[in-house]
Amino acid sequence: NAGVTQTPKFRVLKTGQSMTLLCAQDMNHEYMYWYRQDPGMGLRLIHYSVGEGTTAKGEVPDGYNVSRLKKQNFLLGLESAAPSQTSVYFCASSYSKPWSGSGELFFGEGSRLTVL
């Protein structure tokens, strides 16, 4: 079972460049999320989606955009990358609601992004 798949796994960007991270899940989950993980700060929620065509801001949304055109895919975009966006990005999905529900998060393997 593939579960949650993120591409690419690694990427190096120059300041000001743009890029898109793709997340795909094959579990038919309604809810999807993007987090960033920085040393000493745990995971912080960037954006999330409660269904196809709907997205919402998380704790640290500035500098990122997202789209959920298909239920199985959740894209994270950086329009003009900055060194502060150097991080490991995790996509996750769940069958239960973000703000309640016993269902856990199913995570991808992470994407390491370096912005020079």
Place this chain on the structure above:
Amino acid sequence: AQTVTQSQPEMSVQEAETVTLSCTYDTSESDYYLFWYKQPPSRQMILVIRQEAYKQQNATENRFSVNFQKAAKSFSLKISDSQLGDAAMYFCAYNKFYFGSGTKLNVKP
């Protein structure tokens, strides 16, 4: 806003012994879920255990158990009979939104 605090950046335990990882949180909600996730060096996050705030009974999953103190807003993870494979980063989470900063667990043979 809800916050999750893990005050132990790093801990060590001898193989076969017991260790407890601490987590506190802040919320004004009455019903919520708390989770512990494990992140080994492979970076893949996996669920260890979950607890619903309405349930008085502490959750248990094999060697993993929690001490949930709702009034104190405390949610600690106890690992019994520690194994080398338990070495990882452990994150406490409130619902899907908020994570603690993590505790790195070292297991000594």
